[in-house]
Amino acid sequence: MRPIAIVLILLLGCAPSAEREAADGETGLAIADDVVERLERFAPTELSADLSSLTEEDREVLRLLLEASRYMDEIFLRQVWVDNPKLRADLERSTAPNAEAARTYYEVNFGPWDRLDEMEPFIGDLVHPEGAGYYPTDVTREELEAWLEQYPEARDAISSLTTLVIRDGDGFAAVPYSEAFREWLDPAAAKLREAAAVTSNESLARFLESRAAAFASDDYYQSDIDWMDLDSPVEVTIGPYEVYEDRLFNYKSAFESFVTVTLPEQSAALERFKAELPWLERNLPIADEHKNFDRGTESPIRVVDLVFAAGDTKAGVQTLAFNLPNDERVRESKGSKKVLLNNVLRAKYDQVLTPIAARVMAPEDVERISFEAFSSGSLHHELSHGLGPGLITVDGRDTEVRRELRELYSTLEEAKADVMGVYNTLALAERGMIDQRIIETLEPTYLAGLFRSTRFGLHEAHGRGNVAQFNYLMEKGAVVVGEDGLFRNVPEKFPGAIGELLNVMLMLQATGDYDGTREFLDTYGKATPELIAAIDKLGDIPVDVRPIYTQVDELTG
Numbered sequence: 001m002r003p004i005a006i007v008l009i010l011l012l013g014c015a016p017s018a019e020r021e022a023a024d025g026e027t028g029l030a031i032a033d034d035v036v037e038r039l040e041r042f043a044p045t046e047l048s049a050d051l052s053s054l055t056e057e058d059r060e061v062l063r064l065l066l067e068a069s070r071y072m073d074e075i076f077l078r079q080v081w082v083d084n085p086k087l088r089a090d091l092e093r094s095t096a097p098n099a100e101a102a103r104t105y106y107e108v109n110f111g112p113w114d115r116l117d118e119m120e121p122f123i124g125d126l127v128h129p130e131g132a133g134y135y136p137t138d139v140t141r142e143e144l145e146a147w148l149e150q151y152p153e154a155r156d157a158i159s160s161l162t163t164l165v166i167r168d169g170d171g172f173a174a175v176p177y178s179e180a181f182r183e184w185l186d187p188a189a190a191k192l193r194e195a196a197a198v199t200s201n202e203s204l205a206r207f208l209e210s211r212a213a214a215f216a217s218d219d220y221y222q223s224d225i226d227w228m229d230l231d232s233p234v235e236v237t238i239g240p241y242e243v244y245e246d247r248l249f250n251y252k253s254a255f256e257s258f259v260t261v262t263l264p265e266q267s268a269a270l271e272r273f274k275a276e277l278p279w280l281e282r283n284l285p286i287a288d289e290h291k292n293f294d295r296g297t298e299s300p301i302r303v304v305d306l307v308f309a310a311g312d313t314k315a316g317v318q319t320l321a322f323n324l325p326n327d328e329r330v331r332e333s334k335g336s337k338k339v340l341l342n343n344v345l346r347a348k349y350d351q352v353l354t355p356i357a358a359r360v361m362a363p364e365d366v367e368r369i370s371f372e373a374f375s376s377g378s379l380h381h382e383l384s385h386g387l388g389p390g391l392i393t394v395d396g397r398d399t400e401v402r403r404e405l406r407e408l409y410s411t412l413e414e415a416k417a418d419v420m421g422v423y424n425t426l427a428l429a430e431r432g433m434i435d436q437r438i439i440e441t442l443e444p445t446y447l448a449g450l451f452r453s454t455r456f457g458l459h460e461a462h463g464r465g466n467v468a469q470f471n472y473l474m475e476k477g478a479v480v481v482g483e484d485g486l487f488r489n490v491p492e493k494f495p496g497a498i499g500e501l502l503n504v505m506l507m508l509q510a511t512g513d514y515d516g517t518r519e520f521l522d523t524y525g526k527a528t529p530e531l532i533a534a535i536d537k538l539g540d541i542p543v544d545v546r547p548i549y550t551q552v553d554e555l556t557g
């Protein structure tokens with residue numbers, strides 16, 4: 001049927017809409033009736049950065065980094081689903097009444113599945129493949145595991161962060177990203193090298209060169225090290241990073257990019273927490289044998305404004321802070337860098353967190369939320385990703401928490417980072433290291449944050465982990481709901497419950513306990529009637545923001 005549709009369009013040229021709709025029928029696109037309402041859950045929000053202190057050279061570098069980043073959109077689109085390019089083309093031609101909203105929502109989701117709705121399709125009815133575009137769409141966890149039992153020598157390549165898995169005869173084969181995505185990685189690398197030639201900042205030039213080389217070699221180690229050492233007014237974080245998109249095994253990394261302008265004063269104000277990381281590790285509520293004293297502690301902290309984002313990070317719920325790289329070898333030798341996206345945080349606080357708190361929390365708690373606590377919570381969430389068990393030993397075997405917990409890893413790790421962030425902030429407060437304003441507003445702001453993230457959907461790693469925190473704290477009486485349906489913190493119980501919850505999570509990680517993690521998430525990760533009633537009250541409040549990067553045209557135009 002497809003060739004006929006194409007011929008029709010060619011013949012008709014600027015066809016009247018009736019014929020176009022006939023062609024539309026040929027593509028068979030079924031768009032969900034409520035696509036406009038789905039899209040409205042993301043508040044369009046203009047994001048910009050202060051470029052006034054940048055030199056002409058910085059602006060030229062910024063332009064080249066933007067151009068390199070756009071290729072990450074193309075790669076990620078294919079990582080989400082192999083047939084995305086075809087669907088995008090069909091959607092482009094669609095003249096259905098809600099086609100415009102469907103196109104925008106497709107861009108938000110990088111595919112036809114709703115990331116806020118447990119990957120339910122909003123275009124067509126295809127079930128979302130758990131292995132995304134990384135594996136054959138029909139493969140199951142059991143099938144691949146069974147094959148790997150037979151061919152253990154293939155395990156490293158198949159479970160690599162930077163390969164695609166394809167069928168090969170009766171078995172499987174791994175294709176390196178450098179081959180699979182060469183069409184976009186080569187030109188992206190060329191742009192990075194151009195930017196390296198323009199910049200007079202040595203740390204940036206070194207990273208851009210080594211990252212460009214990594215795009216061709218799949219060896220990201222040296223460029224991850226160079227990224228840690230970046231110190232430049234204009235920076236980029238570009239490459240394959242997070243593994244959330246691989247719901248089959250959490251092995252495969254997704255391409256993304258953040259193009260940012262550094263805020264030096266705000267960054268300097270947070271640097272003092274770096275020195276506390278060894279103390280924070282010692283202070284964790286687990287036995288010393290499970291603590292991780294070997295990690296590097298360079299751990300730079302950056303506050304930046306986002307100028308443009310591409311790929312994985314742009315899909316669905318927007319990243320507000322990150323902690324990279326994920327490579328445990330880099331973490332052991334140098335630690336990891338925390339980056340707070342200041343303008344994204346502000347947008348979410350104003351558009352989402354504040355209205356949510358006003359709707360579901362008791363008035364005295366609503367008054368005690370603050371942007372400072374929200375931003376600080378994000379920082380301590382990110383710092384926490386660099387603390388606790390990473391490389392572990394299970395039954396005498398050296399392994400990683402990530403490998404043992406497989407597809408449950410992200411959910412537990414994200415929840416751990418939330419809880420540890422609160423635990424560490426309380427501990428640092430006792431040592432006089434946290435501003436009074438943040439101490440006073442920490443707990444209600446954290447609670448409002450749980451409601452905010454719970455709306456991301458139970459299937460999403462961050463969302464399900466939030467429900468688990470919420471239910472655990474309710475069970476311990478640290479959070480209560482009144483007859484008015486409004487929630488409040490119980491300050492006397494809160495710190496104790498946070499410590500107990502953190503202990504549970506860290507021990508699941510330290511022992512690489514897959515079954516225990518499953519049981520924990522099954523027990524606590526389900527939304528209760530009280531929580532569902534509260535979430536239902538938030539219907540008209542945006543779930544997240546949809547950034548409009550206002551400076552891209554100005555810079556690239």
Ligand SMILES: [Zn+2]
Nearest residue numbers: 381385414417
């Ligand atoms: Zn996180």
